[in-house]
Amino acid sequence: MSRFIKVAAAATAAMLALAACGGGGDTTTDTSAAKGSEADVTAALAKGGNLTVWAWDGTVKDVAAGFEKKYPNVKINLVSALSGDKHYTALQNAVAAGSGGPDVAQVEYFAVLQFALSKALANLSGYGAESLKSEFTPGPWAAVTPNGGVYGLPLDSGPMAMFYNKEVFDKAGITAPPATWAEYVEAARKLHTANPKQYITGDTGDAGFTTSMIWQAGGKPYQVSGNDVTINFADPGAAKYATTWQPMITEKLVASIPPWTDEWFKALGDGTIASLVTGAWMPGNLASGAKAAAGKWRVAPMPQWEAGGKATAENGGSSLGVMDKSANKALAYAFVKYAAAEEGKDLRIKAGAFPSTTKDLNSPEFLGTEFPYFGGQKANEILAQSAKDVVSGWSYLPFQVYANSVFNDSAGKAYVSATPLTDSLKAWGEQSAKYGKEQGFTVK
Known part of the structure; x- marks a missing residue:
């Protein structure tokens, strides 16, 4: 998990x-x-x-x-x-x-x-x-x-793929799993319009999901060379993720149910949450935690930033x-x-x-x-094909545990206020940079 x-x-x-x-x-x-x-x-x-x-x-x-x-x-x-x-x-x-x-x-x-x-x-x-x-x-x-x-x-x-409830998608008129992120956003609107109690996914702000999405988009917001660290959330991949995902938050197209809770698993089982784009370790968690939906879910490739792409990331x-x-x-x-x-x-x-x-x-x-x-x-x-298609060149911070721990203090504000995701990611980078400098790194 x-x-x-x-x-x-x-x-x-x-x-x-x-x-x-x-x-x-x-x-x-x-x-x-x-x-x-x-x-x-x-x-x-x-x-x-x-x-x-x-x-x-x-x-x-x-x-x-x-x-x-x-x-x-x-x-x-x-x-x-x-x-x-x-x-x-x-x-x-x-x-x-x-x-x-x-x-x-x-x-x-x-x-x-x-x-x-x-x-x-x-x-x-x-x-x-x-x-x-x-x-x-x-x-x-x-x-x-x-x-x-x-x-x-x-x-x-944890190569990523899209796990989705085919029964919910079919009822909402989504006849094929979204192949691109633009299609995914449109599917989110369609599904939520058809049933306001249902959401295409849940997202309350998560450092792992955010960095994985930027990774798949070809972003490299973290560059590490020995003691020198660069943090840049104006990176093209980060910007692509932020602008695409912003409507999901602004239009309230994602369920605000904390992940890994009983309520979250119940939502996966009863169709309230209709898909997850996450790592290949998910099948066992679905089978044990959302038993009510057995036989209804399917797996599809991770949606792409560009039509016809084959890029994935690890989560x-x-x-x-x-x-x-x-x-x-x-x-x-x-x-x-x-x-x-x-x-x-x-x-x-x-x-x-x-x-x-x-x-x-x-x-x-x-x-x-x-x-x-x-x-x-x-x-x-x-899932095996996804493992082969993971974009190379990704780096984590040498203090990523700390950075992830403060995600909701900065980047997470986009989910609970009018702060744009682009601005909240910038704030996350600044907070991480401050900590890195305090630890003796040269951070730019």
Whole structure:
């Protein structure tokens, strides 16, 4: 599940300590690999030991059980109760304190650079992690390899597609899923006019959705080179998103129901919310959270900014990384590799995870899977193609966790006031820039 979370005030305080622990204002990623080798990994597996893993993804439970079965002398302590703000707050506090943290942590792609810069995540190149590059799709691999290091292995990915309630669309006279964003806005008007209680989607302001839309539009509002950061929401891609999406807000064409709440899932089930443009991890959430709509939903390609385009973006997705303070990095890396590229990966896919591995995305078995929830549709064909069409060159801020946490303080004002989306995005950039300068970055 994608969690572009709003970090609490405690997390912000912890962030200050996290940034400071890099030492001396040096914000250049440490590309030196953790001391060790592939031989050390083999020796660590033979010796065994205990590992603490912090991960909210439910499929990691199966991975832990499989790893313990394969290596009986290893015990995994899986802490899965922490998620969202609690997960990052606890992780940042442990880093700042220098103890009490896990050996392995799940870290979303937007947060990898930040934890790498603070030297909280170990560079896994010394254990042979670089040799796995060809096994993963470009987007997730790029996310875990900022500035030349390997700071985790991709656990899953979130290439975007449109999930929609075909029954609701048909009743509103929308005979085909919108192929462009202009068509999507028109469909939103048509649907809401036909039934004022229904909306084409829900949107209360979300940093992850916003950045993904700009990403797909070819925008590059964040440019990062070592300690130098440029933030530019006058970027053409950002402007394209803001001007296209503004009518959705102004004309109240989106439902103002907070996501991931019981009310939100009920709205997905009863037709109040008729579509979501989001990551490939969504099918399982729909099937379990909006059971009433089983068989009514379908999957279509992400709407395009230009007719005939094939551009997509990532939304969500996460990695497993080894914490630099771990006393058993070699064994921790073995677990990460097992989860991301060995038998554990197969266990996760079987449990419903969307893979980030090229081989699995191209396998006939995966592509041929029929989804009863989507009326028997082979949805993976569309999702796998989306993974191939992700626009390259996207960058997150080296303090993206903080930036996402203050999204609603600035950019979110467009949803609750007359502030235009273009102006609120600019304010978000300015607030993020101020914080970045306070952390020692050179921000323009």
